[in-house]
Amino acid sequence: MADALTSTPAPAHGADRGSNRLxxxxxxxxxxxxxxGMLVALVGILLGFHIMxxxxxxxxxxxxxxxxxxxGVAIMATGMVLIIVSRNIDLSVGSIxxxxxxxxxxxMTDWLPALGLGLDTxxxxxxxxxxxxxxxxxxxxxxxxxxxxxxxxSFIVTLGGLLSLRGTVWLMSSxxxxxxxxxxxxxxxGGVLGSIGETATWVVAGVACLAIIGLxxxxxxxxxxxxxxxxxxxxxxxxxxxxxxxxxxLSAVANSNYLPPGLATQYALExxxxxxxxxxxxxxxxxxxxxxVMFATLAMTFLATRRRFGRYVYAYGGNPDAAELAGINTxxxxxxxxxxxxxxxxxxxxxxxxxxxxxxxxxxxxxELYVIAAAVVGGTSFAGxxxxxxxxxxxALVMQSLQYGLSFNxxxxxxxxxxxxxxxxxxVAFDTYNRRRGSAR
Amino acid sequence: xxxxxxxxxxxxVALVLAACTDTGDGESQAAESQAAESMAAESQAAxxxxxxxxxxxxxxxxxxxxxxxxxxxxxxxxxxxTYIDADADLDTVQQLTDVxxxxxxxxxxxxxxxxxxxxxxxxLETAANAGVPVIAYDRLIEDPTILYITFDNVGVGRAEAEAxxxxxxxxxxxxxxxxxxxxxxxxxxxxxxxxxxxxxxxDSGEITIVADQFTDAWDTQTAQNNMEAIIDSAxxxxxxxxxxxxxxxxxxxxxxxxxxxxxxxPIPVSGQDGDTANLQNVAKGLxxxxxxxxxxxxxxxxxAAALQLCENPDVASVTIPDGLVNPDVAPTAGLTAAxxxxxxxxGEPDSGDENxxxxxxxxxxxxxxxxxxxxxxxxxxxxxxxxxxxxxASAPPACQ
Numbered sequence: 001m002a003d004a005l006t007s008t009p010a011p012a013h014g015a016d017r018g019s020n021r022l023x024x025x026x027x028x029x030x031x032x033x034x035x036x037g038m039l040v041a042l043v044g045i046l047l048g049f050h051i052m053x054x055x056x057x058x059x060x061x062x063x064x065x066x067x068x069x070x071x072g073v074a075i076m077a078t079g080m081v082l083i084i085v086s087r088n089i090d091l092s093v094g095s096i097x098x099x100x101x102x103x104x105x106x107x108m109t110d111w112l113p114a115l116g117l118g119l120d121t122x123x124x125x126x127x128x129x130x131x132x133x134x135x136x137x138x139x140x141x142x143x144x145x146x147x148x149x150x151x152x153x154s155f156i157v158t159l160g161g162l163l164s165l166r167g168t169v170w171l172m173s174s175x176x177x178x179x180x181x182x183x184x185x186x187x188x189x190g191g192v193l194g195s196i197g198e199t200a201t202w203v204v205a206g207v208a209c210l211a212i213i214g215l216x217x218x219x220x221x222x223x224x225x226x227x228x229x230x231x232x233x234x235x236x237x238x239x240x241x242x243x244x245x246x247x248x249x250l251s252a253v254a255n256s257n258y259l260p261p262g263l264a265t266q267y268a269l270e271x272x273x274x275x276x277x278x279x280x281x282x283x284x285x286x287x288x289x290x291x292x293v294m295f296a297t298l299a300m301t302f303l304a305t306r307r308r309f310g311r312y313v314y315a316y317g318g319n320p321d322a323a324e325l326a327g328i329n330t331x332x333x334x335x336x337x338x339x340x341x342x343x344x345x346x347x348x349x350x351x352x353x354x355x356x357x358x359x360x361x362x363x364x365x366x367x368e369l370y371v372i373a374a375a376v377v378g379g380t381s382f383a384g385x386x387x388x389x390x391x392x393x394x395x396a397l398v399m400q401s402l403q404y405g406l407s408f409n410x411x412x413x414x415x416x417x418x419x420x421x422x423x424x425x426x427x428v429a430f431d432t433y434n435r436r437r438g439s440a441r
Numbered sequence: 442x443x444x445x446x447x448x449x450x451x452x453x454v455a456l457v458l459a460a461c462t463d464t465g466d467g468e469s470q471a472a473e474s475q476a477a478e479s480m481a482a483e484s485q486a487a488x489x490x491x492x493x494x495x496x497x498x499x500x501x502x503x504x505x506x507x508x509x510x511x512x513x514x515x516x517x518x519x520x521x522x523t524y525i526d527a528d529a530d531l532d533t534v535q536q537l538t539d540v541x542x543x544x545x546x547x548x549x550x551x552x553x554x555x556x557x558x559x560x561x562x563x564x565l566e567t568a569a570n571a572g573v574p575v576i577a578y579d580r581l582i583e584d585p586t587i588l589y590i591t592f593d594n595v596g597v598g599r600a601e602a603e604a605x606x607x608x609x610x611x612x613x614x615x616x617x618x619x620x621x622x623x624x625x626x627x628x629x630x631x632x633x634x635x636x637x638x639x640x641x642x643x644d645s646g647e648i649t650i651v652a653d654q655f656t657d658a659w660d661t662q663t664a665q666n667n668m669e670a671i672i673d674s675a676x677x678x679x680x681x682x683x684x685x686x687x688x689x690x691x692x693x694x695x696x697x698x699x700x701x702x703x704x705x706x707p708i709p710v711s712g713q714d715g716d717t718a719n720l721q722n723v724a725k726g727l728x729x730x731x732x733x734x735x736x737x738x739x740x741x742x743x744x745a746a747a748l749q750l751c752e753n754p755d756v757a758s759v760t761i762p763d764g765l766v767n768p769d770v771a772p773t774a775g776l777t778a779a780x781x782x783x784x785x786x787x788g789e790p791d792s793g794d795e796n797x798x799x800x801x802x803x804x805x806x807x808x809x810x811x812x813x814x815x816x817x818x819x820x821x822x823x824x825x826x827x828x829x830x831x832x833x834a835s836a837p838p839a840c841q
Contacts, residue, residue, distance in 0.1 A: 053674070053677070056674065056677035056678065057677075059673075059677060061673060061676065062673045062677070065669050065670070065673050068702075069666050069669065109829075119830070170501065174503040174507075175501060175502055175503045176503055176716065176717055176718070177661070177690075177691070177694060177716055177717070177718040177719075178717075178718065179694070179717075179718035179721060179722070180718075180721065180829055180830045189702065190702065191701065191702030191703065191704070192702070192703070192704035259704065260703065260704040260705065262704070262706050263704045352662065355665065355698060355702060356661060356662065356665065356694070356695070356698045357698055357701065358694075358718060360661045360691060360694065360718075362658065362660045362661060362662070362691075363661070363662060364662075365658070365660065403666065404666070404670055407654070407666065407667050407670035407671070408670045408671075408673060408674050409674075410652050410653070410654065410671070410674070412621070412654060412655050413621075413654065413655055413656060413657045413663060413667065414621055414655065414657065417657070
């Protein structure tokens with residue numbers, strides 16, 4: 001995660017002539033100040049609700065709920081960043097989620113059983129999942145084709161997608177809710193069933209820690225090899241330490257979320273453990289949706305900053321004509337961003353339908369607004385060329401923490417929407433102000 | 442270049458395909474209406490026959506085409522009448538055209554599921570001019586001449602709360618309401634809850650409200666997220682939630698998903714609508730009660746009433762034949778049309794603009810694991826569907 005927090009191409013404005021020693025030190029670590037600010041804002045929001053709730057909000061169990069609720073939007077936001085960076089928009093993501101979620105539900109309860117693959121077939125869920133991911137990619141690919149090759153504006157194509165795909169959800173089930181998915185599939189949705197357990201969580205922490213250190217070492221070597229300026233040694237050590245601490249800290253939080261007492265008693269009985277006084281504590285560890293978010297963030301960040309595809313996307317967003325003239329196959333690049341978006345929507349749909357143990361007509365409705373809001377709050381600019389994936393994930397967490405915090409404090413959902421809207425505008429206003437000040441200097 | 446040309450070709454193919462499907466629909470619709478016209482012509486040829494026309498506002502909600510329509514049609518045709526209909530596809534103007542066309546086809550009685558209760562006025566005039574009596578089906582039309590056939594909507598809330606109070610007479614309740622802009626969610630259902638004694642139980646301290654939350658657009662995921670936050674909050678307070686009064690089935694589905702995700706022991710949850718997923722949850726013991734409005738019975742009453750109005754257009758004299766509907770569903774006011782005071786166009790009771798209409802107000806039925814057989818007997822769901830995934834060891838009687 002530490003690597004995710006470091007800004008990518010922004011060359012260190014090292015010569016920040018003695019304005020402020022702290023700023024200079026931060027610049028040396030190459031931490032993206034924007035992201036750092038968002039992290040501070042997120043903690044601030046949570047602390048605010050914590051106080052409002054009389055000191056009850058910030059607890060491992062609640063933080064896990066919050067992260068799981070944000071997971072679908074966060075995963076989709078990583079793809080939306082690339083779409084907005086390349087000067088497009090995708091309004092259809094909520095409806096794609098609807099179609100794919102309904103496909104999962106119908107595949108498992110109706111279509112696959114009709115082909116002889118009943119609910120009791122092992123790995124039936126995997127077949128459904130693969131087909132669902134394919135449907136997502138196909139829908140995204142078709143829209144991307146219309147946008148990139150036929151030249152219809154993305155706003156129009158995906159607005160059409162928003163309407164027609166939502167109608168498709170209705171046609172698929174005649175408007176009825178479908179329920180009863182395979183138990184294995186439901187693990188994708190997290191909850192008490194879908195967490196990886198204590199040991200696996202510590203393994204994840206260890207692997208993450210090693211990966212962070214490995215990346216830092218690799219980065220330093222590469223920079224030395226090509227004669228680029230390197231971070232001062234203390235900054236490297238600090239980054240490694242903070243990254244490792246974050247990985248271990250998050251795992252500790254996940255492992256402080258225990259199985260509910262009733263289920264713990266059952267667990268003790270099944271495993272022949274004598275329950276200690278005060279109840280058995282069975283740590284749940286990371287839920288699957290949270291792992292999926294981490295994976296999507298890392299994979300998409302890698303794709304966006306370390307692969308040619310990502311470079312092309314940012315190049316096109318910065319100046320489409322220049323990118324075209326430089327010989328980039330811009331159409332194929334744009335189409336790929338939409339295919340990717342479709343696949344990410346299908347992952348979000350898996351989480352959504354697994355959480356619901358089925359699908360309703362409304363699954364994913366208005367998700368497009370939250371996904372776009374998350375990307376924008378996370379610093380993605382509609383002017384194109386600017387935006388980071390970790391920023392968008394943080395944006396999703398900020399938006400969801402507002403909803404969760406208000407809901408936790410029993411504020412009604414219309415009020416939740418009012419607050420979410422105001423924060424969206426404030427975040428962008430603040431960002432615009434900061435950028436203007438930055439360029440005026 | 443090749444790709445650009447390919448793109449153009451594909452786009453053209455897509456357009457042609459879209460156009461084809463459009464005309465396809467148009468043709469089939471034309472064929473349907475032609476068939477309806479010829480049926481109407483035949484019925485007029487057979488003198489003294491009764492033609493019952495239904496103007497549906499939509500077929501998008503599954504129930505209208507799946508439950509209401511076949512029951513009206515069967516009842517009318519069993520009585521020797523002819524059935525014709527039209528679907529306005531959620532369009533007020535389309536519905537006015539539909540009504541004119543249905544009356545032009547020789548309708549003797551009009552059953553109207555109004556898209557817009559105020560906007561339907563011109564259709565009533567058309568019907569009155571042609572001397573065609575009108576039945577307001579499921580949705581009220583503010584006009585004293587109509588016959589109003591519906592379920593008791595306040596009674597739904599009352600039935601939900603009564604069933605829940607039987608299961609959990611005292612304890613910590615969570616209230617999950619629907620969309621704040623829908624009078625059903627903010628006014629009618631809660632007043633039904635209070636009729637069953639919710640407010641009294643709160644005042645006497647028997648019931649404590651842990652949380653009271655609306656759900657935008659009756660959305661299942663919103664209800665789930667809200668419920669998860671409520672459970673977290675209650676856990677932080679060390680409070681055990683004993684029951685959840687949810688207003689309808691889509692919110693109840695979200696509540697059940699949240700309880701499961703949190704590993705909460707199953708607690709009684711209420712709902713209404715008789716949705717398949719929720720009745721399956723009742724069979725699995727995940728939802729305690731689902732208040733069910735049997736649209737099959739509503740359709741039968743409307744069909745029988747329409748046949749009588751053919752003989753005698755006086756709406757006050759209509760009587761449901763004995764034994765046509767299930768006694769549990771039959772109006773408490775008896776089998777003859779009873780007077781019903783509407784809230785009036787402003788929606789406020791006792792404001793001076795009320796109408797008194799003749800009505801059949803059917804009773805909703807609370808469905809629990811014990812009387813799920815009603816769902817099977819009525820043919821609402823088949824046993825295969827209802828009992829899918831039910832553990833045989835704890836199966837309710839209907840699934841054994």
